Amino acid sequence: MYQSPVPFLIYGPPGTGKVIVSLTVVESVHQILRTQPEAHILLCAPSNPATDTLAQRLGVSLKPGDMLRLNDQNRTFAEVPDPIRQFCYVENDRFALPPWKSLMSYRVVVTSCLDANILVEALLKKHTMMSLHPHRIMKHQIIPHWTHLLIDEAAQGSEPELLVPISVVLTRTDLFDGDQSHSEIPNTTSACYHPLATTPQLCLCGDPNQLGPIITSPEARNYELDLSLLERLFGRPLYAQHPEARHASLPIHQSSVCAPFKPFVNLVKNYRSDPAILMPASALFYNESLEPCASNGLISWQGLSNxxxxxxxxxxxxxxxSVDERATWFNLGEIEHIFNVITSLMSEASKSFPTLQPEEIGVLAPWREQVWKVREKLRQASLSRVDVGTVEDFQGREKRVVIISCVRSSARFLSEDKQKGIGLVFEKKRMNVAITRAKELLVIIGNGNLLKCDPYWKGFLQFASRNNLYVGPELNIEDDGAWISRLESKFAQVDEENGLATHTGLRNTMMLAGGVVREVLREDF
Structure with missing residues (x-):
């Protein structure tokens, strides 16, 4: 990772994935430590489990004296995985902040974004970390203590949440007491604003097209606090108008950004899903940039229409x-369909390769009441090992088989859902997470004639209709050629060449109309 005056962004779509992106972060840390002996890295993630995962992967190659896993003092020992306890500092049977001399000696400090506030508070108490750690001067530049800040899963944290660790590495002059000048503090200078200071490198990793921070306040949502810093940065011209941007709309000769300077990287290889499962998500949300690279098993099920x-x-x-005055929702008809699909799959489980197990099936629903009722139904049939949860529960996870229950069937509540940011209609990030969890089989249960009012669901339904994947009540939808991926076009072309498809103009529609309409829809929605 080269030193850049702007944040460096790693764009990691589904399946590129939680493991691959975090391994990319871990490898970045190793490269920094190997090539920059003076480097001190602050490594963060919005949640403790994600932070623990980073610490575990780094702990394989780092010694306890090189890395600190910093925890809040109220965190219990039972919450911390055994392999990383040796990297934690404990005092009086509680997690604590090490003495300053020890803290400054660690090359990597790993903590959650909110727990980075421990460092902020300590900084305020001591005026500045720089007062206790003399600046290193290299080639006439002032090097701050923290040289790098890496934040994994940055799209899931709110902007104020991410500003906590950012405020640790970017020391401000106004953190000093007003009655004390900098010259009175030995061995210190303002690293952030000094003309010779080197700005620490900030790197954010995540996917702005998946679920972001959970913001329940309508007022906060109105002020876009549900917009992550990662998503906001990707919308800036420096990133959005770069000719190699994932959603680049300008050709290189029209772009105002110098092509060689690239402050981001796009991960494109999907190691999770069957190509057919990946088709709609790649076309709808990632400008057809995802490449199927999965090596999975095979689900055998006679229920498939294609x-x-x-x-x-x-x-x-x-x-x-609804229950509790529309606080949460359920759909008994969809629950019956879920049960029938699972029992049918399990009756043919031995035909799949490898044999399908109940715990390899995931059921997703946007409302907790639907989750509870599905669990109850499956428990009564001795199928409690099937994993059932909300879409949020499944972000970052995968299953061989995924069944999505859309629940919503009443159009009159759609505007309320949209205002609250709930459900699967007009919530493209939640939809994206839901349809990208499956490895080998994806089943969606819902009211297609309601969902088609959402342009993204309409695109998915057109995909299903074109390829004979829709089963149920008559679907009144016109195929306008939107959201057709190059991968789907290639499938159709192969069928035509092998005489497996009639020449109905489908291929021409896919190759010509698809790209045009897709760009129009992107501008409108």
Whole structure:
């Protein structure tokens, strides 16, 4: 990772994935430590589990004297995985901040974004970390203590949350007491604003197209606090108008950005999903940039309407119902469909390779009440090992088989859902997470005639209709050629060349209309 005056962004879509991106972060840390002996790295993630994962992967090659896993004093020992306890500092049977001399000796400090506040508070108490750690001067530049800040899963943290660790590495002059000048503090200078100071390198990793920070306050959402710093940065011209940007709209000769300078990297290889499962997500959300590289097993199921595509949209127009004055929702008709699909799959489990196990099936729903009722139904049938949860529960996870229950069937509540940021309609990030969890089989259960009012669901339904993947009540939808991926076009072309498809103009529609309409929809939505 080269030193850059702007944040360096790593764009990691689904399946490139939680493991691959975090390994990329870990490898970046190793490269920095190997090539920059003076480097001191602050490594963060929004949640403790994600932070522990980073610490565990680094702990394989680092010694306890090189890395500190900093925890809040109220965190219990039971919450911390055994392999990383040796990297934690404990005092009086509680997690604590090491003495300053010890803290300054660690080459890597790993902590959650919020727990980085421990360092902020310590900095305020001591005026500045620089007062206790003399600056190193290299080639006439002032080098601050923290040379790098890397934040993994940055799209899941709110901007104020990420500003906590950022405020640690970017020391401000106004953190000093107003009545004490800098010259009175020995061995210190303002690293952030001094003309010779080197700015620490900031690196953010994540996917702005997946679920962001959880913000329940409507007022906060109105002020876009549900917009992550990563997503906001990717929207800036420096990144968005770069000719190699994932959603680049300008050709190189029209771009105002110098092509050689690239402050980001796009991960494109998907190691999770079957190509047919990846098609719609790649076209809808990633400008067709994802490459299928998965090496999976095979689900054998007679319920599929098209054996070439392990995808099914099962139409269901059953009524949705609410509890607690519309606080949460469920759909009994969809629950019955879920049960039938799972029992059918398990009856043929031995035909799959390898044999399908109940715990390899995941059921996703946008409302907790639906989750509880599905669990109850499956428990009664001795299928409690099937994993059932909300879409948020499954972010960063994968299953061989994923069944999505959309629940919503009443159009009159869509505006309320949209205002609250709940459900799967008009929530493209939640939809994206839901449809990208499956490795070998994806089944979606919902009211297609309701979902089609959402342009992204309409695109998915057109994909399902074109490829004979929709089963259920008549779907009144016109295929306008939108959101057709190059991969889907290639499938159709192969079928035509092998005489497996009639020449109905489908290929021409895919190759010509798809790209044009897709760009129009992107501008509108």
């Amino acid at each position: 054996n070439k595509f392990p995808v099914m949209f099962l139409g269901c127009d059953a009524n949705d119902e």
